Amino acid sequence: MLREEVRRLNPPELTETGREVTRGAATDVIPTHARSPTDTSIRLSPEPRFLLIRHWSLYDSMLHSPYLASKLRLWTDAGRRRLHKLLAKMGVSLTQCKQSYTHMDMDLKRDLRRKLLSVAPVYGLDGLVPPASIGRGGGADAEGWGFVRSWGWKACLSAADVAVVIGAVLEVGSRSMDSTTAVRVADEPASQAADALNRFYTAYDALLSPTLLSASIPLAQSLHRAILRTGTTLLQKRQLRHLRAFRMAVVKEGPDVATFTNPGALTKLALWVGGAVAEKEENGDVDGEGGKRGAGGVTPLVLACVDEVRGVYVVVGLGGGSTGFESIERETARKEKKEKREAKEKAREEKREAKRRECEARDEDDEDDETEEESDASVSSSEEEEEDESPSKKRNAGRNRFGNAFQEVVEETNARVRLDSFEHCVVEVKKEDLSGFLEALSMRAVVG
Numbered sequence: 001m002l003r004e005e006v007r008r009l010n011p012p013e014l015t016e017t018g019r020e021v022t023r024g025a026a027t028d029v030i031p032t033h034a035r036s037p038t039d040t041s042i043r044l045s046p047e048p049r050f051l052l053i054r055h056w057s058l059y060d061s062m063l064h065s066p067y068l069a070s071k072l073r074l075w076t077d078a079g080r081r082r083l084h085k086l087l088a089k090m091g092v093s094l095t096q097c098k099q100s101y102t103h104m105d106m107d108l109k110r111d112l113r114r115k116l117l118s119v120a121p122v123y124g125l126d127g128l129v130p131p132a133s134i135g136r137g138g139g140a141d142a143e144g145w146g147f148v149r150s151w152g153w154k155a156c157l158s159a160a161d162v163a164v165v166i167g168a169v170l171e172v173g174s175r176s177m178d179s180t181t182a183v184r185v186a187d188e189p190a191s192q193a194a195d196a197l198n199r200f201y202t203a204y205d206a207l208l209s210p211t212l213l214s215a216s217i218p219l220a221q222s223l224h225r226a227i228l229r230t231g232t233t234l235l236q237k238r239q240l241r242h243l244r245a246f247r248m249a250v251v252k253e254g255p256d257v258a259t260f261t262n263p264g265a266l267t268k269l270a271l272w273v274g275g276a277v278a279e280k281e282e283n284g285d286v287d288g289e290g291g292k293r294g295a296g297g298v299t300p301l302v303l304a305c306v307d308e309v310r311g312v313y314v315v316v317g318l319g320g321g322s323t324g325f326e327s328i329e330r331e332t333a334r335k336e337k338k339e340k341r342e343a344k345e346k347a348r349e350e351k352r353e354a355k356r357r358e359c360e361a362r363d364e365d366d367e368d369d370e371t372e373e374e375s376d377a378s379v380s381s382s383e384e385e386e387e388d389e390s391p392s393k394k395r396n397a398g399r400n401r402f403g404n405a406f407q408e409v410v411e412e413t414n415a416r417v418r419l420d421s422f423e424h425c426v427v428e429v430k431k432e433d434l435s436g437f438l439e440a441l442s443m444r445a446v447v448g
Contacts (some may be wrong), residue, residue, distance in 0.1 A: 006042055029111040030054070032102045035149035045158060047112050047146030048129045051224060055217045058097040058104065059087075064224045070275040070338040077231040086123060155210035157287055165213055167221035171264030223265060231272045239276070243442040247277065248302040260305040263426045266316050270303040274318050277301065284337035296442065302441065304434065311419055313434045317406060317425040325330075348414040409440040 031045050032054045041277025049068070051059040062068050062083060068280040072086070073079035087097055092115075096104055113129055132144050139145055148158045157165075172196065206212040230251060234240060240249045251260050251269075260266045309313060413436050429437050 003044075031148045031150075031156060032110070033156050034152050038151060039150045039153045041150055043150075044145045044146050045148045046112075046118060046130055047158060047160060051126065052164060052217065052221065052431060053101055054158070055102065055157065056221065057099055058092070058101050059094065060098075060221075061101065062097075064221075064228055066272050066275055067128075069228070069272065070279040071277070074228075075274070075276060077230065082123070086119055089119050089122070095156050118352065126157075130324050134363050151210040155214045156208070157213060159282070161217075162213065164224075165216045165220045167202050167264070167268075168223045169206060169216050170199055171268065172219065172223055172259060172262050173199045173202070181316045188374075221381060223259065223268070226259045227303075230254060230256050230260065230269055231276065234273060235276060240273070243438070245442060246300040246302050246317075247272070248304070248438065250313070251303070251305040257305060258346050261307040261314055263314055263316065266303060266314055267426065270301055270318050272315050273303065274301045277389045302438070304429075306431070307428075311431050313404075313431060315427050315429055315434075315437070409437055411441045413437060 029047055030053065031043055035041070049065060049067075050058075053061040056064075063074060068074060068083070072082045074083060084094065087094065090112075092108060094401065096108060101109075118131050146158050146160055148156060149352070163388045204210075206216055207274045233254060234249050234251075240247050251257060251266075260269055300317065302315065302317045304313045304315045306312075406425060410427070413433070
């Protein structure tokens, strides 16, 4: 029903309809441009799990894909060779795939989806491309396909493209990603708020302007180049340390340090590194610092980046949801409370049994029953008071456990920390307080 409504609002030109029918499988081609100068239609597209494929080369789009990076281990030389071998099996030369995708040979673009489907199972790349096909008439199921919007000759962007570009604007703003001498925002709260507000309105304006969206594409590309460079360095140089309850790494040098002082960009880097680590753990690989993981699930990750100008570390933690951090002291207290409750229950049962025997001997059942009920009510009331949550627990209700752990460490260590994110797993710590913060955080245990 929705597809028919889209067709009603965006009727294709007759010439284009006839051309697509004669081509047969031409509907499997990723749209890269509008059909005419006045075309503002929304079309279905067989989107592979690549990055900005319309605005990059096929090679760069695959190389910077977080999905392929973890699956093929593109941070290693062997992973790069694996990518080259995959392209060779598809029959695509490096010369062809390293030029702009829009300028690739049309026959290669037309057969790309079919070739990807044929080689994906060999490399364990399930879900690399959507499984369904809309067929010749466009009436078959198209689950998993993406959507592409055209603005005449101005722009042709997919929904995924827009999400990546807008995310980059929100995360790093409009300053150049390649400049290490960019002006930094001052540490005053008013300046920080003004910077965030400026990024928000820039992203908002871009949503309404295809020209601004297209102009921000290089920003998104630069961000993902930085993620690949820095993530590769962290993994290749074994800079991930395995502490008691999590892995951690600190970004302190390199051309992209200024980029990752932005919490959003650092979170993106942490997700990239976390995906790579998760893939290694799932395969039971031996990590140089942490040993063999995988049997116990994915280890949480803490990533920090130094901001020399403001004298702080931006710290992001991944691992919330059903698994997270919880204090060992709290877990021990919970066990002690449970044992105490069980001991009280046992004592109460013994008391009941003694009173029952006494009642049978003295034939005072009614009076003793009333006394027993009053005693039970008193014990129950006492236990309920012990179970009441403290104000800090109520305050933490609704946060993921990893965020709770960060908040607890702040309270316990009195570290000078400024929460600087919608998520409670992103904080800023003064440089001299980082070691104490991480030491306290390392005393947390991962629980289900």
